[in-house]
Amino acid sequence: MVIKMNKNNNIKIKSVNKVTPGKILVYIILSALVLVYILPLLWMISVSLKTNKEIFQSPFAMPEVVQLGNYIFAWTNGKLGTATLNSVIVCAVALIMSMLIGAMAAFAIGRMKFRFSGAVMGFFMIGMMVPVHCVLIPLFVRFSKLHLTNSLVGLMIPYITFSLPMTIFLLVGFFKSMPKEMFEAACIDGCSIYKCFTLIGLPLVKTGMFVAGLMTFVANWNELLLAMVFISEPTKKTLPVTLTYFVGPYATNYVQMFAAIIIAIAPTVVVYCMFSNQIVEGLTVGAVKG
Amino acid sequence: MERILRDKKAIVIFLAPAFIIFTLILVVPIIQVIYYSLCDYNALTPPKFVGLSNYVSLFTADDTMRIALKNSIFFMLFSAISQQIFGLVLAVLLTNIKKGRNFFKNIYYLPCVLSSAALGLLWAFMFNPKMGLNQILAVFGIKGPLWLMESSGFIPLPMWVIAFVALWQYLGQTMMLYMAQITGISTELYEASYIDGASRAKTFRYITLPLIKPMFVTTLSLNCIGSLKFFDLVYNMTQGGPNNRTHVLATHLYEQGFKYFKYGYASAISIVLLVMCLIVTLIINKSVKIEDYEM
Numbered sequence: 232m233v234i235k236m237n238k239n240n241n242i243k244i245k246s247v248n249k250v251t252p253g254k255i256l257v258y259i260i261l262s263a264l265v266l267v268y269i270l271p272l273l274w275m276i277s278v279s280l281k282t283n284k285e286i287f288q289s290p291f292a293m294p295e296v297v298q299l300g301n302y303i304f305a306w307t308n309g310k311l312g313t314a315t316l317n318s319v320i321v322c323a324v325a326l327i328m329s330m331l332i333g334a335m336a337a338f339a340i341g342r343m344k345f346r347f348s349g350a351v352m353g354f355f356m357i358g359m360m361v362p363v364h365c366v367l368i369p370l371f372v373r374f375s376k377l378h379l380t381n382s383l384v385g386l387m388i389p390y391i392t393f394s395l396p397m398t399i400f401l402l403v404g405f406f407k408s409m410p411k412e413m414f415e416a417a418c419i420d421g422c423s424i425y426k427c428f429t430l431i432g433l434p435l436v437k438t439g440m441f442v443a444g445l446m447t448f449v450a451n452w453n454e455l456l457l458a459m460v461f462i463s464e465p466t467k468k469t470l471p472v473t474l475t476y477f478v479g480p481y482a483t484n485y486v487q488m489f490a491a492i493i494i495a496i497a498p499t500v501v502v503y504c505m506f507s508n509q510i511v512e513g514l515t516v517g518a519v520k521g
Numbered sequence: 522m523e524r525i526l527r528d529k530k531a532i533v534i535f536l537a538p539a540f541i542i543f544t545l546i547l548v549v550p551i552i553q554v555i556y557y558s559l560c561d562y563n564a565l566t567p568p569k570f571v572g573l574s575n576y577v578s579l580f581t582a583d584d585t586m587r588i589a590l591k592n593s594i595f596f597m598l599f600s601a602i603s604q605q606i607f608g609l610v611l612a613v614l615l616t617n618i619k620k621g622r623n624f625f626k627n628i629y630y631l632p633c634v635l636s637s638a639a640l641g642l643l644w645a646f647m648f649n650p651k652m653g654l655n656q657i658l659a660v661f662g663i664k665g666p667l668w669l670m671e672s673s674g675f676i677p678l679p680m681w682v683i684a685f686v687a688l689w690q691y692l693g694q695t696m697m698l699y700m701a702q703i704t705g706i707s708t709e710l711y712e713a714s715y716i717d718g719a720s721r722a723k724t725f726r727y728i729t730l731p732l733i734k735p736m737f738v739t740t741l742s743l744n745c746i747g748s749l750k751f752f753d754l755v756y757n758m759t760q761g762g763p764n765n766r767t768h769v770l771a772t773h774l775y776e777q778g779f780k781y782f783k784y785g786y787a788s789a790i791s792i793v794l795l796v797m798c799l800i801v802t803l804i805i806n807k808s809v810k811i812e813d814y815e816m
Contacts, residue, residue: 286652332542339535368788496640508623
């Protein structure tokens with residue numbers, strides 16, 4: 232409802248839900264934009280179910296015969312099976328570790344009292360500004376000496392590190408906003424600080440961890456540069472790297488490429504559809520406070 | 522209570538894992554990369570200190586670097602301007618409607634969470650000379666350009682294409698952040714302004730715009746830094762080609778470092794990248810003054 236007062240001082244109540252030409256125009260613009268976003272994705276699905284010949288002859292038609300074989304080919308010949316497994320392992324471990332390490336650090340910064348808490352926070356926030364490209368070469372050199380390249384562990388460690396700033400940042404906010412009476416009561420009852428963390432802090436910060444976790448997962452799942460540099464062995468490659476097989480001027484096997492792309496983005500689409508509100512919320516919470 | 526929260530040992534234990542991994546994986550490598558950038562260093566020989574010669578050849582003898590620098594700056598300016606304008610417009614449109622707001626929001630945000638490696642391949646197909654968009658144009662009897670293969674012009678056509686794809690992919694993020702800020706503005710302010718007889722345009726100018734200034738700083742920094750370190754889309758759409766005309770700093774760094782194994786040289790590129798990120802952040806934070814309002 233919008234209350235408007237005209238010249239004769241009569242208050243006029245205007246209902247916002249009224250259909251006006253302006254509003255229709257807004258909806259037309261927004262819907263047109265939806266097409267811009269959805270059509271390429273739909274076209275991709277349709278191409279992935281065609282044969283290579285069909286995309287030249289009838290690019291816009293529905294596939295004549297649904298070629299599920301493309302997916303099978305992409306899955307087996309493109310080694311997408313192992314790649315998916317690798318991605319899942321790396322992302323899961325990085326997720327769990329960064330949540331745990333991040334929550335511990337955030338608890339110390341946000342809840343406990345020491346003189347340098349601001350400085351420590353600032354130290355971790357460096358990570359938000361430094362692009363991963365800058366540490367690529369020293370890390371690669373060191374990791375190849377330690378035989379950590381071509382291993383999933385070598386990929387997890389930087390992923391954990393680069394997930395930490397965001398995680399700590401979000402969780403510190405959550406810890407700070409918790410009522411301190413809860414911790415006081417626990418302490419009076421003889422709870423140690425470690426028990427305060429595991430029995431009170433962690434359960435209460437679950438929402439924050441969920442949000443931070445989703446963002447960490449999405450970022451690591453899509454990460455390309457580190458994975459491309461660190462992993463050269465085909466059996467250790469993650470999904471985004473595997474897709475680069477299809478890059479280049481001579482890659483003409485479009486239908487299988489599209490099947491591979493769809494397999495690669497399907498998990499994120501599913502996660503997004505399930506948790507879109509939380510992802511959006513996490514993004515905004517993270518940025519608004521910063 | 523106080524004593525427990527000031528327990529030094531516990532603080533150290535809680536902070537130690539994060540601190541150690543952060544120092545080893547982020548802080549030490551940054552110092553190393555500064556040193557490497559001053560060395561003649563490749564995969565086979567150990568680093569040898571040569572002073573600033575990497576930087577000298579970077580800025581005087583490397584044509585690709587000049588292209589990469591130009592493209593990266595173009596890319597940054599393009600995405601900063603386009604994202605700010607379209608993101609803000611979309612956010613204002615969406616906050617003004619009630620029905621379907623979540624639907625539109627979620628659709629526009631979707632590409633942000635998808636892998637840009639995968640989307641890069643999709644768009645490389647769309648802008649293939651024989652397929653995708655050109656097939657659509659052919660229906661209307663128009664012969665489309667070569668899109669990603671075109672190499673003429675100060676900013677070659679492929680860079681524009683990639684810039685638009687990046688806009689398509691990341692517009693949702695800017696829009697979403699602005700939406701969060703706009704919905705946070707108290708409705709009483711708007712009601713008061715309407716009672717005072719302000720028009721919609723005026724409320725936007727004098728209420729919405731000043732109050733979303735903090736978000737302007739955040740989104741602009743995100744846009745600029747994000748586009749400076751851009752890699753995935755460029756690599757998967759053109760790989761720097763044709764004729765090295767579409768290299769950006771990140772792809773140039775990748776090629777020098779991991780195709781030609783010139784570690785010292787690539788380190789110098791990453792320092793340039795880092796310095797650019799820092800300067801841009803500094804400029805944005807210094808030049809935009811944020812006044813505090815009671816919201």
